[in-house]
Amino acid sequence: MTFTPPLWQASAPAVTPALQGALTAAGSLTEYLQASGRLFAVDVLFQGNSTALQDEAALLGNPSAAYARHVALTLDGQTVVVARSVCRADCPHWQERLNRGRRSLGLTLFGEMPTLARGALAYARLGAGDPRHALAAPFGAQGALPARRCLFSFEGAPLIVTELFLPALELLTPCPYPPVKTA
Numbered sequence: 001m002t003f004t005p006p007l008w009q010a011s012a013p014a015v016t017p018a019l020q021g022a023l024t025a026a027g028s029l030t031e032y033l034q035a036s037g038r039l040f041a042v043d044v045l046f047q048g049n050s051t052a053l054q055d056e057a058a059l060l061g062n063p064s065a066a067y068a069r070h071v072a073l074t075l076d077g078q079t080v081v082v083a084r085s086v087c088r089a090d091c092p093h094w095q096e097r098l099n100r101g102r103r104s105l106g107l108t109l110f111g112e113m114p115t116l117a118r119g120a121l122a123y124a125r126l127g128a129g130d131p132r133h134a135l136a137a138p139f140g141a142q143g144a145l146p147a148r149r150c151l152f153s154f155e156g157a158p159l160i161v162t163e164l165f166l167p168a169l170e171l172l173t174p175c176p177y178p179p180v181k182t183a
Contacts, residue, residue, distance in 0.1 A: 003129060005055035008122035008149065015146050018170040022081075023123070023146055029073070029081065029163060030106030038075040038172055042102045045082070045135065046070040049089060053131060056086050059151055060158050065089035069098040069105070070135055080169035082135040084162045093157040105161070109152060119151035126164055136164050 012024050025032040034040045050068035052060055060066065066086045073081040085105055087094035097108055109116060125144040126133045136145060141164075149162040 003053070003131065005053065006124035006126055006130060006147075008055070008124050010120065010122065012123045012148070013125050013146050015165075016170055019146060019165055022169055023148060023165055024121070026121075028106040028110040030104040031110070033073060033075060033080070036075060036172060039077070040104075041074045041077075042104050043072040043074060043079075044069070044102060045072055047098065050086065052086060056160050059160055060086070060088050063088050063090075067091065067095050067098065071105075072135075072139065073104075075169075075172045078168050078172065079136075079139040080166055080172060082132075082139070082164050082166070084132050084135060085159060086162075087157065087159045091157045093154050094159045109161075113154060115154065117153040119153075121148050121150050123148050132162055132164060136166055139166060139168075141166050 012020070015023055022029065022032055030040070047069045048067070050066045051064055052066040056066065057064060067089050068084060068086045071083050072079040073083065085098055087098070098105065124147050126147045127144040132147070133141070133145060145164045145166065147162060147164045149160060152159045152161065
């Protein structure tokens with residue numbers, strides 16, 4: 001079966017109100033999920049050398065060799081988001097930042113890298129024919145999943161973060177965003 005890259009768009013697909021908040025959150029998805037008041041955790045599914053998908057390769061400058069990190073984001077032990085972060089295989093800037101164990105990448109992207117450039121969010125529905133959808137299969141995901149991706153750049157080096165939102169998120173949110181700060 002030949003993989004046809006999805007059509008990424010500037011507007012989010014129609015989803016339930018519970019998913020809409022998370023899907024379109026402008027800031028850190030980690031902060032959004034933590035604001036639910038539930039126990040947030042990151043489970044690393046894979047990290048290492050990979051192959052860039054066709055739509056990823058175009059954003060990375062057309063390399064086929066890539067370095068990737070796949071994670072499951074959980075609330076109270078339930079997987080609600082799966083994510084794929086991918087950079088060029090020859091990029092030391094991002095590889096060292098992706099090698100972080102169970103620590104959320106969002107904490108670094110939105111708090112520790114003031115010179116980081118962030119592109120606009122792009123949205124798609126990823127179906128079973130998309131290899132990124134396979135990340136969600138072990139968690140019972142069926143049918144097309146709403147997804148978003150963003151291109152980050154640090155010192156000219158690109159990183160793509162793609163997040164797929166699982167139906168379980170609807171049961172564990174909504175939560176306010178931005179998070180309410182208490183004194």
